[in-house]
Amino acid sequence: MAFRETLTEPKAEGKTAKITAVIEDEDENGVALANLTTVTLTLFEDRSKAIINSRNQTDIKNAGPGVISTTGGNLTLTLTPDDMAILVASNDAERHVAFIEWTYSSGTKSGGYEIAFTVTNLAKVS
Numbered sequence: 001m002a003f004r005e006t007l008t009e010p011k012a013e014g015k016t017a018k019i020t021a022v023i024e025d026e027d028e029n030g031v032a033l034a035n036l037t038t039v040t041l042t043l044f045e046d047r048s049k050a051i052i053n054s055r056n057q058t059d060i061k062n063a064g065p066g067v068i069s070t071t072g073g074n075l076t077l078t079l080t081p082d083d084m085a086i087l088v089a090s091n092d093a094e095r096h097v098a099f100i101e102w103t104y105s106s107g108t109k110s111g112g113y114e115i116a117f118t119v120t121n122l123a124k125v126s
Contacts, residue, residue: 007117010093014081014122019115023073023102026109030073036061037103039068041077045087046095046116053082060100075100086121093120 011017023031023039041064043055060066060077067076077098086094096119101112 003112004097004114004116007115010118010120011079011084011096012122013086013119014084016081017079017084017117019077019079019098019117021075021077021100021113021115023068023075023100024111025104026111030071031102031104031111032073033062033068033070035104036068036073037105037107039066039075039100039102041066042099042101043079043083044097044099046097048087050087052085052087052096053080055083057101084119086119089121091121093118095119 023036025031039061040057041055041060042057043052044050045052058064062068065078065080068074095116098115099112100115101110103110
C-alpha cells in the first residue's frame with residue numbers, strides 16, 4: 001500500500017468535495033467497520049503544514065465528514081466548503097493533504113495514509 005495517493009483532478013476552493021478511499025489492514029484487505037477502533041482525519045496544507053478548518057485528528061468513524069461501509073473498509077469523505085479553503089489568497093492553487101489514520105483489532109494494530117489534492121483558487125467564491 002502506498003503511503004500517499006495524489007489525486008490528479010483539482011478541486012474547487014470553497015466547494016464541497018468527495019474523496020473515497022479503502023481502509024486496509026497490513027495484508028491490504030479492507031477492514032470491516034466492526035473491527036475498526038478509531039478513524040481520524042487531519043487536513044493540512046502541504047507546504048506550510050497548517051491545519052485547515054480545525055481538522056486535526058477529527059473523528060471520522062461514521063461521524064462528521066466520514067462514512068465507512070460495514071464491510072470492506074470503503075470510506076467516503078465529504079469535505080465541506082470550509083475544508084476547501086485557500087489559506088493564502090494570492091496563491092493560484094494549494095496542495096492540501098487529507099491524512100487518514102485508523103486503529104483496528106481492539107486498537108492493537110494501526111494504519112494510515114495521505115491523500116494529496118490540489119485546491120484551485122477561484123476568482124470569486126460565493
